[in-house]
Amino acid sequence: MASPFRGFGAIFYKETLHVRRDFGTLFFSLIIPLLQMVLLGFGIDTNVRNVNTVIYNADGRRESRELIDRLKNSDTFHVMRYVQNDHDLNDTIVAGRARVGIKIPVDYSDRLLHQTGAQVLVLIDGSDSSVAGQAINVTTAIGLDESLKRVLQDRAPMAVEMRPKLLFNPDSRSPNFFLPGLTAILLLNVTTFLTAFAIVREKERGTLEQLFVTPVRPFGLLLGKILPYFAIGFFELCLILTFMRFVFRVPIHGSVFLLAFLSLPYIFVSLSLGILISSKANSQGEAMQMAFLTILPSVFFSGYIFPRETMPWFFHAISYLVPASYFINITRGVILRGATLAHLWRDALALFAIGTFLLVVAARRFQNKAISA
Amino acid sequence: MKTPTPPSSQRSSAELAISAEHLVRRFGQFTAVDDVSFQVKKGEIFGFLGPNGSGKTTIIKMLTGLLPLNGGVAYVGGLDVRTHPEQVRERIGYMSQKFSLYDDLTVAENLQFYGRIYSLPADRLKRRMGEIIELNGLAPYLDRLAAKLSGGWKQRLALGCAMLHEPQLLFLDEPTAGIDPVARRELWDLLFELSGHGITFFVTTHYMDEAERCSHVAYIYYGKLIADGTPSSLREIPEVQPPGTIRIEITTPEVTRALKFARQIPGIRSATIFGQSIHALVDDHLDLNGLREELLKSAIAVAEIRPLAPSLEDVFVELTYKHQALTEAARG
Numbered sequence: 123m124a125s126p127f128r129g130f131g132a133i134f135y136k137e138t139l140h141v142r143r144d145f146g147t148l149f150f151s152l153i154i155p156l157l158q159m160v161l162l163g164f165g166i167d168t169n170v171r172n173v174n175t176v177i178y179n180a181d182g183r184r185e186s187r188e189l190i191d192r193l194k195n196s197d198t199f200h201v202m203r204y205v206q207n208d209h210d211l212n213d214t215i216v217a218g219r220a221r222v223g224i225k226i227p228v229d230y231s232d233r234l235l236h237q238t239g240a241q242v243l244v245l246i247d248g249s250d251s252s253v254a255g256q257a258i259n260v261t262t263a264i265g266l267d268e269s270l271k272r273v274l275q276d277r278a279p280m281a282v283e284m285r286p287k288l289l290f291n292p293d294s295r296s297p298n299f300f301l302p303g304l305t306a307i308l309l310l311n312v313t314t315f316l317t318a319f320a321i322v323r324e325k326e327r328g329t330l331e332q333l334f335v336t337p338v339r340p341f342g343l344l345l346g347k348i349l350p351y352f353a354i355g356f357f358e359l360c361l362i363l364t365f366m367r368f369v370f371r372v373p374i375h376g377s378v379f380l381l382a383f384l385s386l387p388y389i390f391v392s393l394s395l396g397i398l399i400s401s402k403a404n405s406q407g408e409a410m411q412m413a414f415l416t417i418l419p420s421v422f423f424s425g426y427i428f429p430r431e432t433m434p435w436f437f438h439a440i441s442y443l444v445p446a447s448y449f450i451n452i453t454r455g456v457i458l459r460g461a462t463l464a465h466l467w468r469d470a471l472a473l474f475a476i477g478t479f480l481l482v483v484a485a486r487r488f489q490n491k492a493i494s495a
Numbered sequence: 496m497k498t499p500t501p502p503s504s505q506r507s508s509a510e511l512a513i514s515a516e517h518l519v520r521r522f523g524q525f526t527a528v529d530d531v532s533f534q535v536k537k538g539e540i541f542g543f544l545g546p547n548g549s550g551k552t553t554i555i556k557m558l559t560g561l562l563p564l565n566g567g568v569a570y571v572g573g574l575d576v577r578t579h580p581e582q583v584r585e586r587i588g589y590m591s592q593k594f595s596l597y598d599d600l601t602v603a604e605n606l607q608f609y610g611r612i613y614s615l616p617a618d619r620l621k622r623r624m625g626e627i628i629e630l631n632g633l634a635p636y637l638d639r640l641a642a643k644l645s646g647g648w649k650q651r652l653a654l655g656c657a658m659l660h661e662p663q664l665l666f667l668d669e670p671t672a673g674i675d676p677v678a679r680r681e682l683w684d685l686l687f688e689l690s691g692h693g694i695t696f697f698v699t700t701h702y703m704d705e706a707e708r709c710s711h712v713a714y715i716y717y718g719k720l721i722a723d724g725t726p727s728s729l730r731e732i733p734e735v736q737p738p739g740t741i742r743i744e745i746t747t748p749e750v751t752r753a754l755k756f757a758r759q760i761p762g763i764r765s766a767t768i769f770g771q772s773i774h775a776l777v778d779d780h781l782d783l784n785g786l787r788e789e790l791l792k793s794a795i796a797v798a799e800i801r802p803l804a805p806s807l808e809d810v811f812v813e814l815t816y817k818h819q820a821l822t823e824a825a826r827g
Binding site: 131 | 559560561570581585587589591592593595596597598599600604607609611612613614686702
């Protein structure tokens with residue numbers, strides 16, 4: 123009985139030739155993820171800093187100026203304008219030139235002196251929730267701190283003091299958090315996309331029909347198609363990790379070899395997905411659109427941008443079906459938390475299972491393929 | 496063997512390359528292949544004709560195991576395609592309408608690829624490549640990308656790829672569609688040469704002149720096989736040449752008027768224009784000299800009137816009319 127992998131060697135040989143002939147496509151598919159990485163790595167900073175702030179200081183005495191200095195020193199606010207009336211204060215925010223408006227009333231210093239409770243109005247543009255949240259936190263904290271200083275005697279200890287310590291990413295550097303997740307998304311470019319085209323191209327040329335009349339078996343065909351792109355995908359992963367480590371200086375706390383090893387099932391999944399797309403699509407355009415469809419859930423449901431835990435149950439359930447979810451857990455685990463195989467084997471196993479499932483579905487589609495007359 | 500030919504279904508499979516019996520293939524409500532039976536003897540060039548969409552490609556796909564049969568049995572090389580599709584594929588070659596080559600691979604790489612697909616050992620692959628290159632005259636183009644070949648050479652390469660594994664039976668689906676007349680002629684010369692080596696060809700085509708070159712011809716019309724035989728035997732079947740009739744060719748500069756006129760003459764059963772002449776089926780007692788005079792009387796110049804053997808096109812036209820008449824009678 124013929125092996126179910128019949129034809130693997132021949133297809134692999136041929137596919138390698140295709141890749142070598144079409145060096146341009148290969149080059150761009152390797153370079154574009156790196157460019158995206160540079161753009162996103164340098165461009166995105168999730169930490170809220172230097173929020174444009176407008177100030178109406180109706181008091182103007184020493185106490186009020188001290189308060190303004192504290193706000194300035196917080197690193198959160200950037201005072202871009204001083205105004206002299208309520209209307210201008212409001213107007214600057216409505217016009218979008220400032221996100222935060224602070225009004226210190228005429229009697230601020232008097233009330234401090236008489237200890238009758240001074241009030242400061244903080245207007246916040248709520249249209250960006252992360253900016254608004256940060257502005258609320260920082261202004262409240264400054265207010266509280268000012269109050270405590272006045273209530274407590276000098277050098278008296280606070281009754282309760284919280285001392286938060288950030289593990290793994292102590293400086294809250296955005297690249298440290300973003301790039302490990304981004305790796306999962308970028309890899310799709312070279313894996314799912316390239317394989318999605320691999321079989322569709324043969325459909326368009328009519329060579330697939332020709333192959334079906336030869337003794338090639340579905341698994342031989344599919345694995346022969348996948349393997350060259352597996353090597354390319356792995357190479358791209360190494361490029362991305364090198365960039366991440368040496369250009370963006372993201373420290374890798376765990377083992378690089380473990381990371382490389384655990385990326386194999388992810389590459390396998392995304393290649394199988396590409397092959398499945400290829401088996402469904404009838405033209406390269408169609409394959410392109412379907413491949414793009416896989417990007418969206420990988421971005422939004424994988425925890426790359428929004429934490430999976432806070433999703434509504436329905437989307438949380440979907441996130442378990444998105445391969446990138448598992449791989450992002452692996453990359454963040456190894457890179458940021460120094461996790462080991464003992465922590466991550468479940469994710470790797472899940473990826474391997476999904477990949478095998480997709481590949482078998484694709485192979486069956488080819489097996490039952492009745493080419494229309 | 497000198498024994499008389501036994502009934503078709505019992506004929507020994509040793510001398511048959513293909514034996515198809517009562518093939519049926521449906522696509523939903525539509526019956527694409529309707530109870531089709533035929534046999535292809537080893538070493539034949541079997542021409543399969545029919546209009547577009549009549550089921551030619553479907554039958555090839557059924558015989559190569561690409562499409563399951565909805566009825567009937569098919570033996571290819573003595574093997575049942577339903578139960579042994581893989582073994583069948585090892586023994587046949589197939590060249591699709593589009594010359595399915597890899598454009599970005601060179602001529603040599605295309606050949607090598609198909610050699611590997613059939614798991615030819617290295618020494619045999621080398622020998623076969625040498626033979627194919629020699630036979631198909633591909634030597635000057637070995638390092639050229641397939642994309643850069645002209646239609647005729649693409650087709651020679653595709654043929655080479657399809658026969659690298661030394662199949663005894665080759666399916667060629669419209670091998671000459673869209674290539675120039677010289678390449679067409681050369682391909683047929685090549686087919687005859689290969690046929691001389693004992694290879695059987697199953698060739699679909701639109702071209703009547705190609706049909707004339709086949710050793711056996713079948714004509715399929717919308718799923719029904721309506722003609723099957725050697726070109727010379729088909730010319731003699733009674734539907735084409737009813738007893739008491741002959742075919743004549745009337746050469747005239749005024750074919751349109753002559754046709755109108757001829758169709759009114761009793762004794763002329765049917766008439767069709769062929770270029771500068773009219774082909775007519777007439778009663779054999781019709782006086783040809785009298786016909787010429789009648790035409791001249793109506794001021795139609797006649798260059799020549801002569802008897803004519805029916806062409807295969809005549810055969811297929813007559814059979815199609817008859818088939819249509821039968822179908823309508825069955826409906827009415």
